[in-house]
Amino acid sequence: MSNSLQKSVIKSHVAVAQNASGRSLNVPIYRISDELPGPTVYIQSSIHGAEVQGNVVIYHLIQALKTHQIHGDIILVPNCNPVGTNIKAGEYTLGRFDPVNGTNWNRGYFYDETLVNSFVSSVDAQDTTSIIKQKFRQQLKQSIANKLNQPWGLGLAQQLNLTLQHIAIDADIVLDLHNGPVSTRHAYIPEYAYAAAKQFSIPHCIFIPNKFAGALDEATFCPWWSLQDALKETTGRSHDFGVEAFTLEMGSQEVIDFDEGQKDAESILGYLACKGVLRYEDFRPSDMERVGVKLEDYKTLYTDFGGMVEYCVAPGERVNKGSVMARVLNIDELDNPDAVHEVLAPCNLIVMLHFPSASVLSGTQLYKCFTQYWTL
Amino acid sequence: MSNSLQKSVIKSHVAVAQNASGRSLNVPIYRISDELPGPTVYIQSSIHGAEVQGNVVIYHLIQALKTHQIHGDIILVPNCNPVGTNIKAGEYTLGRFDPVNGTNWNRGYFYDETLVNSFVSSVDAQDTTSIIKQKFRQQLKQSIANKLNQPWGLGLAQQLNLTLQHIAIDADIVLDLHNGPVSTRHAYIPEYAYAAAKQFSIPHCIFIPNKFAGALDEATFCPWWSLQDALKETTGRSHDFGVEAFTLEMGSQEVIDFDEGQKDAESILGYLACKGVLRYEDFRPSDMERVGVKLEDYKTLYTDFGGMVEYCVAPGERVNKGSVMARVLNIDELDNPDAVHEVLAPCNLIVMLHFPSASVLSGTQLYKCFTQYWTL
Amino acid sequence: MSNSLQKSVIKSHVAVAQNASGRSLNVPIYRISDELPGPTVYIQSSIHGAEVQGNVVIYHLIQALKTHQIHGDIILVPNCNPVGTNIKAGEYTLGRFDPVNGTNWNRGYFYDETLVNSFVSSVDAQDTTSIIKQKFRQQLKQSIANKLNQPWGLGLAQQLNLTLQHIAIDADIVLDLHNGPVSTRHAYIPEYAYAAAKQFSIPHCIFIPNKFAGALDEATFCPWWSLQDALKETTGRSHDFGVEAFTLEMGSQEVIDFDEGQKDAESILGYLACKGVLRYEDFRPSDMERVGVKLEDYKTLYTDFGGMVEYCVAPGERVNKGSVMARVLNIDELDNPDAVHEVLAPCNLIVMLHFPSASVLSGTQLYKCFTQYWTL
Amino acid sequence: MSNSLQKSVIKSHVAVAQNASGRSLNVPIYRISDELPGPTVYIQSSIHGAEVQGNVVIYHLIQALKTHQIHGDIILVPNCNPVGTNIKAGEYTLGRFDPVNGTNWNRGYFYDETLVNSFVSSVDAQDTTSIIKQKFRQQLKQSIANKLNQPWGLGLAQQLNLTLQHIAIDADIVLDLHNGPVSTRHAYIPEYAYAAAKQFSIPHCIFIPNKFAGALDEATFCPWWSLQDALKETTGRSHDFGVEAFTLEMGSQEVIDFDEGQKDAESILGYLACKGVLRYEDFRPSDMERVGVKLEDYKTLYTDFGGMVEYCVAPGERVNKGSVMARVLNIDELDNPDAVHEVLAPCNLIVMLHFPSASVLSGTQLYKCFTQYWTL
Numbered sequence A, B, C, D: 001m002s003n004s005l006q007k008s009v010i011k012s013h014v015a016v017a018q019n020a021s022g023r024s025l026n027v028p029i030y031r032i033s034d035e036l037p038g039p040t041v042y043i044q045s046s047i048h049g050a051e052v053q054g055n056v057v058i059y060h061l062i063q064a065l066k067t068h069q070i071h072g073d074i075i076l077v078p079n080c081n082p083v084g085t086n087i088k089a090g091e092y093t094l095g096r097f098d099p100v101n102g103t104n105w106n107r108g109y110f111y112d113e114t115l116v117n118s119f120v121s122s123v124d125a126q127d128t129t130s131i132i133k134q135k136f137r138q139q140l141k142q143s144i145a146n147k148l149n150q151p152w153g154l155g156l157a158q159q160l161n162l163t164l165q166h167i168a169i170d171a172d173i174v175l176d177l178h179n180g181p182v183s184t185r186h187a188y189i190p191e192y193a194y195a196a197a198k199q200f201s202i203p204h205c206i207f208i209p210n211k212f213a214g215a216l217d218e219a220t221f222c223p224w225w226s227l228q229d230a231l232k233e234t235t236g237r238s239h240d241f242g243v244e245a246f247t248l249e250m251g252s253q254e255v256i257d258f259d260e261g262q263k264d265a266e267s268i269l270g271y272l273a274c275k276g277v278l279r280y281e282d283f284r285p286s287d288m289e290r291v292g293v294k295l296e297d298y299k300t301l302y303t304d305f306g307g308m309v310e311y312c313v314a315p316g317e318r319v320n321k322g323s324v325m326a327r328v329l330n331i332d333e334l335d336n337p338d339a340v341h342e343v344l345a346p347c348n349l350i351v352m353l354h355f356p357s358a359s360v361l362s363g364t365q366l367y368k369c370f371t372q373y374w375t376l
Helices: A054-066 A111-124 A128-150 A156-168 A191-198 A216-233 A258-274 B051-068 B113-122 B129-148 B155-170 B189-200 B216-235 B258-274 C054-064 C113-121 C129-148 C155-168 C193-196 C218-233 C256-276 D054-063 D113-120 D129-148 D156-168 D191-198 D216-235 D258-274
Strands: A010-018 A024-033 A038-045 A072-075 A171-181 A186-190 A205-210 A244-253 A291-294 A297-300 A307-311 A324-329 A340-344 A347-352 A365-370 B010-016 B026-034 B040-045 B073-077 B173-180 B186-190 B205-209 B244-252 B293-295 B300-304 B305-311 B325-331 B340-344 B351-352 B364-369 C010-018 C024-033 C038-047 C072-079 C173-180 C186-190 C206-210 C243-252 C293-294 C300-304 C307-311 C324-329 C341-344 C349-354 C365-370 D010-018 D024-033 D039-043 D075-077 D172-178 D186-190 D204-208 D246-250 D291-294 D299-300 D309-313 D324-329 D340-344 D348-353 D365-370
Touching: A010 A156, A010 C349, A024 A054, A038 A054, A038 A156, A054 A072, A054 A171, A054 A258, A054 B325, A072 A156, A111 A216, A128 A156, A128 A216, A156 A216, A171 A216, A171 B026, A186 A191, A186 A216, A186 B113, A186 B305, A191 A205, A191 A216, A191 A244, A216 A244, A244 A258, A244 B351, A258 C341, A307 A365, A307 C218, A324 A365, A324 B051, B010 B155, B026 B051, B040 B051, B040 B155, B040 C243, B040 C365, B051 B073, B051 B173, B051 B244, B051 B258, B051 D365, B073 B155, B113 B129, B113 B216, B129 B155, B129 B216, B155 B216, B173 B216, B186 B189, B186 B216, B189 B216, B189 B244, B216 B244, B244 B258, B305 B364, B340 B351, C010 C155, C024 C054, C038 C054, C038 C155, C054 C072, C054 C173, C054 C243, C054 C256, C054 D324, C072 C155, C113 C129, C113 C218, C129 C155, C129 C218, C173 C218, C186 C193, C186 C218, C186 D156, C193 C206, C193 C218, C193 C243, C193 D054, C218 C243, C218 C365, C218 D039, C243 C256, C243 C349, C307 C365, C307 D054, C324 C365, C324 D054, C365 D299, D024 D054, D039 D054, D039 D156, D054 D075, D054 D172, D054 D246, D075 D156, D113 D129, D156 D216, D172 D216, D186 D191, D191 D204, D191 D216, D191 D246, D216 D246, D246 D258, D246 D348, D258 D309, D324 D365
Parallel strands: A038 A072, A038 A171, A171 A244, A186 A205, A205 A291, B040 B073, B040 B173, B173 B244, B186 B205, B205 B293, C038 C072, C038 C173, C173 C243, C186 C206, C206 C293, D039 D075, D039 D172, D172 D246, D186 D204, D204 D291
Antiparallel strands: A010 A024, A024 A072, A186 A244, A297 A365, A307 A324, A324 A340, A347 A365, B010 B026, B026 B073, B186 B244, B300 B364, B305 B325, B325 B340, B351 B364, C010 C024, C024 C072, C186 C243, C300 C365, C307 C324, C324 C341, C349 C365, D010 D024, D024 D075, D186 D246, D299 D365, D309 D324, D324 D340, D348 D365
């Protein structure tokens, strides 16, 4: 059902940094709501500056959300890293890390396990799930605010990450839109939210454990997942706080594709329909084959030698053990049989992504692959 | 006719620079000959470090030349810029210019017009074309050697260029293998060697005048072309020195493709057959449509605004005036009609190449296009 | 005489580009005037993004100009390249060239010699110097505006340069504030404005001919100097249009020094006093030794080998032929006498600047030096 | 006592990577010994490519060691990161991290705590310290070798680190020579080797706990320190394995200074004399003031705003709380009192180092400082 009345989108900007000219670097925030009860959803894109397709996805999401009734509140934060997007090195965008110090723009979110432990001891046996959730969220929010107010200051990437997390912390559902180098679509799904794997229309799912390594999805679900576990253990009661977070890899970096973005948006809208935010009549997950892998079986294939590489397998392709995955040209041996090295598949696998340049040093990550995968 | 005896390839290395560790950076040189009379051919690849496909082309050329009789001498210099190939900036290769000072690796070749003038006055009326050619070549070679021996030294890019040119100066035919960013195959053809446009199997030809702007093809043909003109004017005699030079754009940078490289090699072998180096029974130009353009009508389309770009036209496509060539997403206006800017074709054109990144500042070269083109 | 009334400074911003987020990149423009007759003065700094000291100089100039009576109008444009200032590559600023394509930020200004020739033929024998100046300036301004409005667009560096030049074209005096890598203070003086060499308090002067190579000082004086010469030749009359332009090198890049900036500002104020803009009682050139060199004798010393360099001579120092200027450590020969190469002075010279890094490839510009210099 | 007979230095090279041209990147290894009993000493420099002064220190060490009797074996590995040294980005060296992925070149060494636990359980009560040391070293070496032989390969930085660590693991004393950005000399001293702080001639010492964060010094001492503790706890016996490791910060990056390198070498020779490797009559620590700080009190001061910075405090200077440490120029406010922000010292401190560029974004690490320091 399309809403005949186009609702308004509330737009604001948040300053996340200052550049060397002393000017503020702002991130746009779009908020859409019909003031109906439902979860708060936070979606950001382009924390890695070259991974821009998520911005088109958010564009399409806005068009759809403006014309469909929403149960809950939607917060959309496109192009959330104005520093990363603007660091060119040659024709490409050096978007994965701070060019000053190498810090990954996606590893400075905050999670302190001790917070869970101290909070658990403060929970009253009578507290409802809802009250616990509200109190804990407030503590999380305060701890991020404190972190942002260090007397000696904070590094740029962490300042950026925490400013975004301080907004995202209010959400029940957090989606962080990324891209791989040359990549097929895939998603990181926390193991405890296994069901969500079938709610997105994404063919490849990596199931991740309750472990914090710095990313926004982990920073979002780890505290709640840990709290659920701790409360179960200490009080015997099961609480479901309904907080989920996912990293979605929307194809290849350095690409803007409006048609593909439309499909990506529909994938997210289908998930939101499953969560009650939209009407299932309007949006739903695709009926498709889905493959899953444990994070520990999501493997990186490095090259042992440097040279010029032909990638023989496209992202999404299945490869048998021993098949040729790459050929490396050896420019000093073009006149003899050593001219070409072949890199073979170490086992049966599905390629998710490969390196985007034909020139590689030894130790370059050629491919990332699903091994030991299963059909969902 | 395949030669049953595989001839030997003579391989050597030339040091073109030293790196910051004080080690020599070497370029491999492959020489192939059957000691039969014919032109000397010099082919190099990858003077721009990210433009690597030419190395595969040379690989395939070596395989073919080893098994076919050659009239003349072939000098093959793959990966001729060991500095440029090895400067990574993020995952990509910063190959077009010296990262220290921005100097284009392809603009430091040598041509001094005054050399032609002084030489002309020394030509004896009785000198045959062959004698003139030999004398002039010697003077050119000496002038490059002198340039390489400046008492105050020389910049890195120029040192590299002149070291290569000092080898190439002995050749009658010089091919410089390049790639565009995201590009279809095209060639730069000097106007005086117009016939060659139909001797390569390349669908798009840019005809360039007798003007030196720093590249190897120009540095190679300008002296000879100018000498022919000057001799005609002063002595009334026409000399054809048979020196030709071309820049061939073998598709997109950052790509190694063995199958495409095989076709590129065959295109060059067909041209060499036309020049008598190989047997026309074995290799010949493809029967194909070819389109030409004058250099002055080979136009660059810049964007007036920064943002995230979808390239709507693939290299090789023809576009009518007014068609949408690119869409630029405006992340601050995603909720209103200004969300997308369209870049329109200023006239009828064929796209040769486009920028390889979706993130652009204003003033970025989005496309290079044939306008006012004709069928050859 | 200090003005007891602080005059107001009129501040505006001009957009010179858009970044990849689609946001305008602005340059601040400060205008100061007492509405008294006199020349228009344009001063910009930091067209090369790492050369920031000129911004402090402009800061000090504003403090002084606010409290002293001005004859003429002053336009101050600090940090005029907001792109260049903000490209970090590691801890340093990659400020000399566009990181996308290597284009020097200081070579895209406009001068078309044919404009002078066509204008000369339109000059009326009765026209006064003032009328000629006004008409010619209008034509120059129009030609820059036309250039900025190409239907196919314009490259980023040129767009930036022309936008600035369109403002500077109104000025009679143009100062472009730069820095060297590790550098002593020096100035580029057009030969026809030789007298100015003693009006700045700068110890080293490079005298440059009437030749355009892309920089703002040349783009400013070449048309007027050429016009003066052409009118002299065609009409026999001497006109002095009073347009001067200088590039001032204010010490080392990557340095902000308020105390040194105060002295640099006083040097400029002394020059302006000589030109009648300020009172000679308040400011005047220092009584100091000044050394001059012709541009052709301002030499660059390149290193023939790569390695790790100790710079043995400080900028400003005089060196005798044969003295050790640099030691290059050879890490593969630390156990034998080849451990250290010495780079010797090829002749008597004064060092102006040296490379700022200890790690160099062969072909790196180690030093720039005055040779054949004289005392002014 | 100088040895009249110059002993030979045994030089070899180890390949640590291949570049994109397919060529091996080698590191030189110098070994010096008089075949007399004593500790094995491993000293490397320039794992961060721009931190080159250690190479000069090793040069001077070789000169001294060739002429003095050595008890033990010395392994010297200058310029141990041939990738990092050769990545230029503009004039400077991008040496701290892999330009492809941002990985710090100094965080991929190996230490697995579980190795200690499993080894402890295998120790025989009768085993002497010497036998335990030998066995444990062998296990450590094997575990590094295993790590280097992953079937899926290894990242470049880790490959480099482990190849070096596989050599260093044989040593009893490991020195890793680094530099700060603009820095005074300081050293990282493991708390358990507190005495060494007075054995180097370095005025500033940071005492670090038994915690592994990826660097070579930690990777070296953590296993042995942990083993000592574990054996004490399980067997009650105290073992002193005599393994020590230090990171020495030899002044500023991007600088080669032979005279300072001589002093740095003497500082190390004095320490080696304290360890019995050299004669105390020949070398000994300087009598000097030394200041110490706990790692947790070694603080980083970040800037909250971007702009152009004057560093008002030199490395080594003591600053009182509230003093001006930096001035940040605000180019949009040059005409009013907001033109300059001052950054004040948050407490009494000693500056160790500051950022090397005047242009900073918000969140840049301006200074690193000793707080709560004491005199040793």
